[in-house]
Amino acid sequence: MSATSKSLYLSMLCGGLMVATAGAQTMIENFEQYASDADIQAVWHPDVNATITLSSYVADHSWGSNSMRVAVSMPALAWQTTVITGPALPAPMSLAPTQYITLRIVGDPRFTNASYQQFFIYAWDGKGNFGRWGAAVPTTTLSSWQIFNFPVSSVTAPSDSPGLPDLTNIVEFKFYIYGQGDPAGAAFSATIYLDEFQVRDTPLTEFPPQSSIRAKLDDFEGYANSTAFLGFYRYLNGAPTTVTTASLSTPAPQGAKALKLSIDFGAGQWPWGSVVSGTVAPFALPTNTVVSFWFKGDPALAPVADDGTVLRLSFYDQGGNAIHFSTSAPVTSSVWTKVEAPFNQFWSSSVVDTGNLVQWQLLVEGWRGTPDSTPLSGNFYIDDIRGAFPPSLGVVHQGTDLQLLMNNLMPGTWYTLELTTNFLHPVMYSFPANSSSEAWPVLPEQTTGFWRLYYTP
Ligand SMILES: [Ca+2]
Protein backbone atom coordinates (compact mmCIF):
# COMPACT_ATOMS: atom_id res chain seq x y z
CA MET A 1 0.00 0.00 0.00
CA SER A 2 2.74 2.41 0.93
CA ALA A 3 4.50 1.79 -2.40
CA THR A 4 1.27 2.64 -4.20
CA SER A 5 0.89 5.86 -2.22
CA LYS A 6 4.48 6.82 -2.92
CA SER A 7 4.25 6.33 -6.68
CA LEU A 8 0.92 8.17 -6.73
CA TYR A 9 2.50 11.09 -4.92
CA LEU A 10 5.38 11.12 -7.37
CA SER A 11 3.14 11.06 -10.41
CA MET A 12 1.16 14.02 -9.07
CA LEU A 13 4.35 15.94 -8.54
CA CYS A 14 5.40 15.24 -12.13
CA GLY A 15 2.06 16.52 -13.31
CA GLY A 16 2.63 19.72 -11.40
CA LEU A 17 6.06 20.24 -12.90
CA MET A 18 4.76 19.71 -16.41
CA VAL A 19 2.04 22.31 -15.87
CA ALA A 20 4.66 24.76 -14.68
CA THR A 21 6.67 24.22 -17.86
CA ALA A 22 3.61 24.61 -20.07
CA GLY A 23 2.81 27.91 -18.36
CA ALA A 24 6.31 29.32 -18.76
CA GLN A 25 6.75 33.03 -19.09
CA THR A 26 9.64 35.42 -19.25
CA MET A 27 9.27 38.88 -17.79
CA ILE A 28 11.26 41.24 -19.99
CA GLU A 29 10.45 44.40 -18.05
CA ASN A 30 8.20 45.15 -15.08
CA PHE A 31 9.90 48.39 -13.97
CA GLU A 32 10.22 47.11 -10.39
CA GLN A 33 14.01 47.46 -10.28
CA TYR A 34 13.96 51.25 -10.63
CA ALA A 35 13.81 53.58 -7.61
CA SER A 36 13.62 56.95 -9.34
CA ASP A 37 12.98 58.74 -12.61
CA ALA A 38 16.73 58.98 -13.12
CA ASP A 39 17.03 55.19 -12.78
CA ILE A 40 14.46 54.42 -15.46
CA GLN A 41 15.76 57.21 -17.74
CA ALA A 42 19.22 55.65 -17.60
CA VAL A 43 17.89 52.44 -19.17
CA TRP A 44 14.93 53.38 -21.40
CA HIS A 45 15.51 56.19 -23.92
CA PRO A 46 12.65 58.14 -25.53
CA ASP A 47 13.10 60.51 -28.46
CA VAL A 48 12.60 64.28 -28.17
CA ASN A 49 8.79 64.07 -28.31
CA ALA A 50 8.40 61.93 -25.19
CA THR A 51 9.31 62.04 -21.52
CA ILE A 52 9.39 58.89 -19.44
CA THR A 53 9.05 58.76 -15.67
CA LEU A 54 8.54 56.11 -13.02
CA SER A 55 4.89 55.73 -11.97
CA SER A 56 3.13 54.01 -9.08
CA TYR A 57 0.01 53.53 -11.25
CA VAL A 58 -0.34 49.77 -11.71
CA ALA A 59 -3.03 47.33 -12.80
CA ASP A 60 -5.07 45.56 -10.11
CA HIS A 61 -3.70 42.11 -10.89
CA SER A 62 -0.17 43.11 -11.75
CA TRP A 63 2.74 42.23 -9.53
CA GLY A 64 4.67 45.07 -7.93
CA SER A 65 4.19 48.81 -7.60
CA ASN A 66 5.89 50.44 -10.59
CA SER A 67 4.99 51.19 -14.19
CA MET A 68 6.46 53.45 -16.86
CA ARG A 69 4.65 56.71 -17.59
CA VAL A 70 5.14 58.03 -21.12
CA ALA A 71 4.10 61.64 -21.83
CA VAL A 72 4.12 62.23 -25.57
CA SER A 73 3.55 65.29 -27.72
CA MET A 74 2.35 64.65 -31.23
CA PRO A 75 2.98 67.56 -33.60
CA ALA A 76 0.72 67.91 -36.65
CA LEU A 77 3.06 65.95 -38.92
CA ALA A 78 2.02 63.04 -41.12
CA TRP A 79 2.91 59.63 -39.57
CA GLN A 80 4.34 61.32 -36.45
CA THR A 81 5.89 58.56 -34.36
CA THR A 82 7.61 58.47 -31.00
CA VAL A 83 10.21 55.78 -30.36
CA ILE A 84 11.21 54.51 -26.92
CA THR A 85 14.36 52.45 -27.05
CA GLY A 86 14.85 49.65 -24.56
CA PRO A 87 18.14 48.29 -23.27
CA ALA A 88 20.15 45.64 -25.06
CA LEU A 89 18.98 42.36 -23.56
CA PRO A 90 21.43 40.72 -21.13
CA ALA A 91 21.34 37.63 -23.38
CA PRO A 92 19.66 36.95 -26.73
CA MET A 93 16.07 35.70 -26.37
CA SER A 94 14.36 32.95 -28.32
CA LEU A 95 10.66 33.38 -29.05
CA ALA A 96 8.57 30.39 -30.15
CA PRO A 97 5.92 31.10 -32.81
CA THR A 98 3.28 29.62 -30.49
CA GLN A 99 4.10 32.07 -27.68
CA TYR A 100 2.63 35.50 -26.98
CA ILE A 101 4.18 38.94 -26.56
CA THR A 102 2.18 40.49 -23.74
CA LEU A 103 2.09 44.04 -22.41
CA ARG A 104 -0.09 45.97 -20.00
CA ILE A 105 -1.03 49.42 -21.29
CA VAL A 106 -3.17 52.41 -20.36
CA GLY A 107 -4.09 54.49 -23.41
CA ASP A 108 -5.43 58.01 -23.67
CA PRO A 109 -8.65 59.29 -25.31
CA ARG A 110 -6.63 62.17 -26.79
CA PHE A 111 -5.27 59.70 -29.36
CA THR A 112 -8.68 59.98 -31.06
CA ASN A 113 -7.34 63.29 -32.45
CA ALA A 114 -5.28 61.20 -34.85
CA SER A 115 -6.52 59.40 -37.96
CA TYR A 116 -3.95 56.66 -37.21
CA GLN A 117 -2.85 55.68 -33.73
CA GLN A 118 -0.93 52.46 -33.20
CA PHE A 119 1.31 51.04 -30.54
CA PHE A 120 4.00 48.70 -31.86
CA ILE A 121 6.52 46.50 -30.16
CA TYR A 122 9.59 46.21 -32.40
CA ALA A 123 12.08 43.37 -32.00
CA TRP A 124 15.64 43.37 -33.41
CA ASP A 125 17.74 40.30 -34.03
CA GLY A 126 21.53 40.10 -33.80
CA LYS A 127 21.93 40.81 -37.52
CA GLY A 128 19.90 44.02 -37.66
CA ASN A 129 16.67 42.56 -39.04
CA PHE A 130 13.53 43.63 -37.25
CA GLY A 131 9.80 43.00 -37.09
CA ARG A 132 6.87 44.25 -35.09
CA TRP A 133 3.55 43.51 -33.40
CA GLY A 134 0.96 46.21 -32.87
CA ALA A 135 -2.57 47.31 -32.08
CA ALA A 136 -4.49 50.56 -31.82
CA VAL A 137 -3.54 52.71 -28.84
CA PRO A 138 -6.47 52.25 -26.42
CA THR A 139 -8.65 55.37 -26.39
CA THR A 140 -11.28 54.32 -23.89
CA THR A 141 -12.59 57.30 -21.98
CA LEU A 142 -12.39 55.26 -18.79
CA SER A 143 -8.74 55.38 -17.95
CA SER A 144 -7.88 51.78 -17.20
CA TRP A 145 -5.31 49.10 -17.80
CA GLN A 146 -5.68 46.96 -20.89
CA ILE A 147 -3.72 43.90 -21.99
CA PHE A 148 -2.13 43.32 -25.39
CA ASN A 149 -1.50 39.68 -26.30
CA PHE A 150 0.25 39.40 -29.65
CA PRO A 151 0.87 35.89 -31.04
CA VAL A 152 4.60 35.73 -31.77
CA SER A 153 3.74 34.18 -35.14
CA SER A 154 1.91 37.37 -36.20
CA VAL A 155 5.18 39.31 -36.49
CA THR A 156 5.45 41.45 -39.63
CA ALA A 157 8.37 43.31 -41.16
CA PRO A 158 7.81 47.06 -41.58
CA SER A 159 8.74 48.45 -44.99
CA ASP A 160 12.05 49.85 -43.73
CA SER A 161 13.18 46.50 -42.27
CA PRO A 162 15.83 44.49 -44.16
CA GLY A 163 13.80 41.37 -43.27
CA LEU A 164 11.91 39.50 -40.60
CA PRO A 165 13.98 38.98 -37.47
CA ASP A 166 15.42 35.63 -36.45
CA LEU A 167 13.07 34.92 -33.54
CA THR A 168 15.66 32.65 -31.94
CA ASN A 169 18.12 35.52 -31.58
CA ILE A 170 16.26 38.63 -30.35
CA VAL A 171 18.62 41.16 -28.79
CA GLU A 172 16.56 44.33 -28.27
CA PHE A 173 13.01 45.69 -28.11
CA LYS A 174 11.66 49.19 -28.78
CA PHE A 175 8.20 50.73 -28.47
CA TYR A 176 6.88 52.77 -31.42
CA ILE A 177 3.89 55.04 -30.80
CA TYR A 178 2.23 56.31 -33.97
CA GLY A 179 0.15 59.40 -33.21
CA GLN A 180 -0.75 60.86 -36.60
CA GLY A 181 -2.00 59.56 -39.93
CA ASP A 182 -1.76 61.27 -43.30
CA PRO A 183 -2.93 63.98 -43.43
CA ALA A 184 -2.09 64.74 -39.82
CA GLY A 185 -4.77 65.91 -37.40
CA ALA A 186 -4.30 68.70 -34.86
CA ALA A 187 -1.25 68.52 -32.62
CA PHE A 188 -1.95 66.96 -29.22
CA SER A 189 -0.33 65.70 -26.05
CA ALA A 190 -1.17 62.43 -24.33
CA THR A 191 0.01 60.16 -21.55
CA ILE A 192 0.17 56.39 -21.59
CA TYR A 193 1.42 53.85 -19.05
CA LEU A 194 3.20 50.57 -19.75
CA ASP A 195 3.96 47.60 -17.52
CA GLU A 196 4.72 43.89 -17.43
CA PHE A 197 6.22 43.43 -20.88
CA GLN A 198 6.66 39.69 -21.14
CA VAL A 199 6.74 36.56 -23.29
CA ARG A 200 4.20 33.91 -22.37
CA ASP A 201 3.10 30.46 -23.52
CA THR A 202 -0.54 31.49 -23.04
CA PRO A 203 -2.28 34.85 -23.40
CA LEU A 204 -2.67 36.88 -20.21
CA THR A 205 -6.38 37.08 -19.52
CA GLU A 206 -7.96 38.70 -16.48
CA PHE A 207 -11.62 38.72 -17.24
CA PRO A 208 -14.14 39.83 -14.62
CA PRO A 209 -16.43 37.17 -13.12
CA GLN A 210 -18.94 35.75 -15.56
CA SER A 211 -22.18 37.72 -15.80
CA SER A 212 -25.57 36.06 -15.85
CA ILE A 213 -26.99 34.75 -19.06
CA ARG A 214 -29.39 36.59 -21.37
CA ALA A 215 -31.97 34.19 -22.72
CA LYS A 216 -33.62 36.64 -25.12
CA LEU A 217 -31.25 38.61 -27.31
CA ASP A 218 -34.02 40.18 -29.40
CA ASP A 219 -37.42 39.12 -30.68
CA PHE A 220 -38.07 42.54 -32.32
CA GLU A 221 -41.49 42.81 -30.62
CA GLY A 222 -40.43 45.85 -28.60
CA TYR A 223 -39.94 48.29 -31.47
CA ALA A 224 -42.91 50.37 -32.66
CA ASN A 225 -41.24 51.08 -36.01
CA SER A 226 -37.89 51.29 -37.78
CA THR A 227 -37.10 54.60 -36.08
CA ALA A 228 -37.43 52.91 -32.70
CA PHE A 229 -35.30 50.00 -33.97
CA LEU A 230 -32.58 52.44 -35.06
CA GLY A 231 -32.68 53.99 -31.60
CA PHE A 232 -30.94 50.82 -30.44
CA TYR A 233 -29.23 49.39 -33.53
CA ARG A 234 -26.96 51.17 -36.02
CA TYR A 235 -25.92 50.32 -39.54
CA LEU A 236 -22.41 49.11 -40.33
CA ASN A 237 -21.60 48.34 -43.97
CA GLY A 238 -18.42 47.02 -45.53
CA ALA A 239 -18.12 49.97 -47.91
CA PRO A 240 -20.06 53.17 -48.67
CA THR A 241 -21.36 51.52 -51.86
CA THR A 242 -23.39 49.02 -49.80
CA VAL A 243 -26.55 50.35 -48.15
CA THR A 244 -28.58 48.54 -45.48
CA THR A 245 -32.15 49.57 -44.63
CA ALA A 246 -33.91 48.04 -41.62
CA SER A 247 -37.66 47.76 -41.09
CA LEU A 248 -40.09 45.58 -39.16
CA SER A 249 -42.02 42.89 -40.98
CA THR A 250 -45.27 41.01 -40.33
CA PRO A 251 -46.09 38.12 -40.12
CA ALA A 252 -43.22 36.67 -38.14
CA PRO A 253 -42.27 33.17 -36.97
CA GLN A 254 -42.36 34.45 -33.37
CA GLY A 255 -44.84 37.08 -32.19
CA ALA A 256 -45.99 39.69 -34.65
CA LYS A 257 -42.73 41.27 -35.85
CA ALA A 258 -39.49 40.20 -37.47
CA LEU A 259 -36.55 42.31 -38.55
CA LYS A 260 -36.23 42.93 -42.30
CA LEU A 261 -32.86 43.99 -43.70
CA SER A 262 -32.95 45.28 -47.27
CA ILE A 263 -29.36 45.34 -48.43
CA ASP A 264 -28.21 46.98 -51.66
CA PHE A 265 -24.86 45.26 -52.16
CA GLY A 266 -22.31 47.44 -53.95
CA ALA A 267 -20.21 46.42 -56.94
CA GLY A 268 -16.98 44.49 -56.56
CA GLN A 269 -15.83 41.90 -54.05
CA TRP A 270 -16.97 40.95 -50.54
CA PRO A 271 -19.87 43.45 -50.17
CA TRP A 272 -21.61 43.18 -46.80
CA GLY A 273 -24.22 45.03 -44.79
CA SER A 274 -25.05 44.69 -41.09
CA VAL A 275 -26.77 46.09 -38.05
CA VAL A 276 -24.96 46.36 -34.70
CA SER A 277 -26.88 46.45 -31.44
CA GLY A 278 -26.41 49.09 -28.79
CA THR A 279 -24.44 48.19 -25.67
CA VAL A 280 -26.31 46.18 -23.04
CA ALA A 281 -25.47 45.01 -19.53
CA PRO A 282 -22.80 42.29 -19.78
CA PHE A 283 -24.16 38.79 -20.34
CA ALA A 284 -22.54 35.38 -20.58
CA LEU A 285 -22.61 32.73 -23.25
CA PRO A 286 -21.71 29.59 -21.25
CA THR A 287 -19.93 26.93 -23.26
CA ASN A 288 -23.07 24.77 -23.39
CA THR A 289 -25.19 27.55 -24.90
CA VAL A 290 -27.09 26.97 -28.11
CA VAL A 291 -27.97 30.29 -29.74
CA SER A 292 -30.92 30.09 -32.11
CA PHE A 293 -32.72 32.45 -34.45
CA TRP A 294 -35.10 32.40 -37.40
CA PHE A 295 -33.85 33.52 -40.78
CA LYS A 296 -35.31 33.89 -44.27
CA GLY A 297 -33.06 34.74 -47.19
CA ASP A 298 -33.47 35.84 -50.79
CA PRO A 299 -33.22 33.56 -53.87
CA ALA A 300 -32.26 36.65 -55.88
CA LEU A 301 -28.72 36.04 -54.66
CA ALA A 302 -28.64 32.42 -55.81
CA PRO A 303 -27.07 33.14 -59.24
CA VAL A 304 -24.10 34.92 -57.64
CA ALA A 305 -23.76 32.82 -54.49
CA ASP A 306 -20.24 31.60 -53.75
CA ASP A 307 -18.04 31.04 -50.70
CA GLY A 308 -18.47 34.71 -49.78
CA THR A 309 -22.25 34.40 -49.48
CA VAL A 310 -22.54 34.32 -45.71
CA LEU A 311 -24.88 35.10 -42.84
CA ARG A 312 -22.96 35.96 -39.68
CA LEU A 313 -24.00 36.49 -36.07
CA SER A 314 -21.28 38.01 -33.85
CA PHE A 315 -21.06 38.83 -30.15
CA TYR A 316 -18.64 41.45 -28.82
CA ASP A 317 -17.04 41.76 -25.39
CA GLN A 318 -16.29 45.06 -23.67
CA GLY A 319 -12.87 45.21 -25.32
CA GLY A 320 -14.44 44.94 -28.80
CA ASN A 321 -13.26 41.35 -29.34
CA ALA A 322 -15.79 39.19 -31.15
CA ILE A 323 -16.91 35.59 -31.56
CA HIS A 324 -18.65 34.74 -34.82
CA PHE A 325 -21.05 32.13 -36.11
CA SER A 326 -21.51 31.95 -39.85
CA THR A 327 -23.61 29.87 -42.21
CA SER A 328 -24.38 30.08 -45.92
CA ALA A 329 -27.37 28.05 -47.07
CA PRO A 330 -30.12 30.21 -45.47
CA VAL A 331 -28.90 33.33 -47.33
CA THR A 332 -30.48 32.23 -50.62
CA SER A 333 -33.45 30.34 -49.15
CA SER A 334 -36.94 31.82 -49.41
CA VAL A 335 -38.30 29.82 -46.46
CA TRP A 336 -37.96 30.57 -42.77
CA THR A 337 -35.14 28.45 -41.31
CA LYS A 338 -34.42 27.99 -37.62
CA VAL A 339 -30.66 28.39 -37.37
CA GLU A 340 -29.01 26.77 -34.36
CA ALA A 341 -25.53 27.84 -33.34
CA PRO A 342 -23.93 25.77 -30.55
CA PHE A 343 -21.21 27.61 -28.65
CA ASN A 344 -18.49 25.35 -30.06
CA GLN A 345 -19.33 26.44 -33.61
CA PHE A 346 -18.48 30.07 -32.86
CA TRP A 347 -15.00 31.09 -33.93
CA SER A 348 -12.70 34.00 -33.19
CA SER A 349 -9.31 35.39 -34.09
CA SER A 350 -8.81 36.98 -30.67
CA VAL A 351 -9.20 36.17 -26.97
CA VAL A 352 -12.84 36.94 -26.15
CA ASP A 353 -14.42 37.39 -22.73
CA THR A 354 -17.46 35.23 -23.47
CA GLY A 355 -18.57 35.61 -19.85
CA ASN A 356 -19.19 39.33 -20.40
CA LEU A 357 -20.56 40.14 -23.83
CA VAL A 358 -22.23 43.48 -24.47
CA GLN A 359 -23.15 43.74 -28.16
CA TRP A 360 -24.18 41.68 -31.16
CA GLN A 361 -24.13 42.11 -34.91
CA LEU A 362 -26.24 40.64 -37.73
CA LEU A 363 -24.36 40.62 -41.01
CA VAL A 364 -25.07 39.39 -44.53
CA GLU A 365 -22.28 39.27 -47.09
CA GLY A 366 -23.47 38.98 -50.71
CA TRP A 367 -20.61 37.25 -52.43
CA ARG A 368 -16.86 36.95 -52.82
CA GLY A 369 -17.30 37.68 -56.52
CA THR A 370 -14.72 39.40 -58.70
CA PRO A 371 -13.69 43.04 -59.13
CA ASP A 372 -16.28 43.13 -61.97
CA SER A 373 -19.22 41.92 -59.85
CA THR A 374 -22.26 44.18 -60.37
CA PRO A 375 -24.54 45.57 -57.63
CA LEU A 376 -27.46 43.41 -56.47
CA SER A 377 -30.12 43.81 -53.79
CA GLY A 378 -31.60 41.30 -51.37
CA ASN A 379 -34.16 41.18 -48.55
CA PHE A 380 -33.35 39.23 -45.40
CA TYR A 381 -35.55 38.51 -42.40
CA ILE A 382 -34.49 37.66 -38.85
CA ASP A 383 -36.47 36.87 -35.73
CA ASP A 384 -36.24 35.61 -32.17
CA ILE A 385 -32.52 35.53 -31.43
CA ARG A 386 -32.13 33.68 -28.16
CA GLY A 387 -29.85 31.47 -26.15
CA ALA A 388 -30.83 28.12 -24.72
CA PHE A 389 -28.85 26.91 -21.74
CA PRO A 390 -29.12 23.26 -20.77
CA PRO A 391 -28.92 23.00 -16.99
CA SER A 392 -26.31 20.73 -15.49
CA LEU A 393 -26.56 18.36 -12.52
CA GLY A 394 -24.09 17.01 -10.03
CA VAL A 395 -24.15 15.24 -6.66
CA VAL A 396 -21.77 16.88 -4.17
CA HIS A 397 -20.89 16.61 -0.51
CA GLN A 398 -22.40 19.14 1.85
CA GLY A 399 -20.80 18.42 5.21
CA THR A 400 -21.57 14.76 5.91
CA ASP A 401 -24.64 14.79 3.64
CA LEU A 402 -25.02 14.70 -0.11
CA GLN A 403 -26.92 17.19 -2.18
CA LEU A 404 -27.95 17.59 -5.76
CA LEU A 405 -26.41 20.72 -7.27
CA MET A 406 -28.18 22.31 -10.23
CA ASN A 407 -26.13 24.77 -12.30
CA ASN A 408 -26.59 26.92 -15.41
CA LEU A 409 -30.08 27.91 -14.32
CA MET A 410 -31.81 30.99 -15.70
CA PRO A 411 -33.18 33.03 -12.80
CA GLY A 412 -36.93 33.47 -13.17
CA THR A 413 -37.36 30.38 -15.37
CA TRP A 414 -39.49 27.47 -14.13
CA TYR A 415 -37.70 24.13 -14.04
CA THR A 416 -39.00 20.64 -13.50
CA LEU A 417 -36.97 18.19 -11.45
CA GLU A 418 -37.80 14.50 -11.70
CA LEU A 419 -36.53 12.13 -9.02
CA THR A 420 -36.70 8.37 -8.94
CA THR A 421 -34.91 5.51 -7.29
CA ASN A 422 -36.36 2.74 -9.45
CA PHE A 423 -37.81 4.39 -12.60
CA LEU A 424 -41.26 3.14 -11.53
CA HIS A 425 -42.47 6.06 -9.46
CA PRO A 426 -40.82 9.32 -10.45
CA VAL A 427 -41.61 12.31 -8.29
CA MET A 428 -41.76 15.68 -10.00
CA TYR A 429 -41.17 19.13 -8.57
CA SER A 430 -41.55 22.41 -10.43
CA PHE A 431 -39.78 25.50 -9.13
CA PRO A 432 -38.68 28.92 -10.35
CA ALA A 433 -34.89 29.37 -10.27
CA ASN A 434 -33.91 32.19 -7.92
CA SER A 435 -30.28 32.16 -8.98
CA SER A 436 -28.05 30.44 -11.50
CA SER A 437 -27.23 27.67 -9.04
CA GLU A 438 -29.53 25.82 -6.62
CA ALA A 439 -29.17 22.79 -4.39
CA TRP A 440 -31.58 19.99 -3.47
CA PRO A 441 -30.97 17.77 -0.43
CA VAL A 442 -30.38 14.05 -0.93
CA LEU A 443 -31.96 12.05 1.87
CA PRO A 444 -29.39 10.23 4.05
CA GLU A 445 -31.17 6.89 3.63
CA GLN A 446 -31.14 7.19 -0.16
CA THR A 447 -28.49 4.93 -1.68
CA THR A 448 -29.52 5.15 -5.33
CA GLY A 449 -31.07 7.99 -7.23
CA PHE A 450 -31.74 9.25 -10.72
CA TRP A 451 -32.54 12.87 -11.42
CA ARG A 452 -33.65 14.74 -14.49
CA LEU A 453 -33.92 18.52 -14.74
CA TYR A 454 -35.44 20.42 -17.65
CA TYR A 455 -37.29 23.51 -18.68
CA THR A 456 -39.52 24.41 -21.63
CA PRO A 457 -38.29 27.50 -23.49
CA1 LIG B 1 5.32 46.70 -12.57
Ligand SMILES: [Ca+2]
Ligand atom coordinates in the same frame (compact mmCIF):
# COMPACT_ATOMS: atom_id res chain seq x y z
CA1 LIG C 1 -40.73 38.46 -33.27
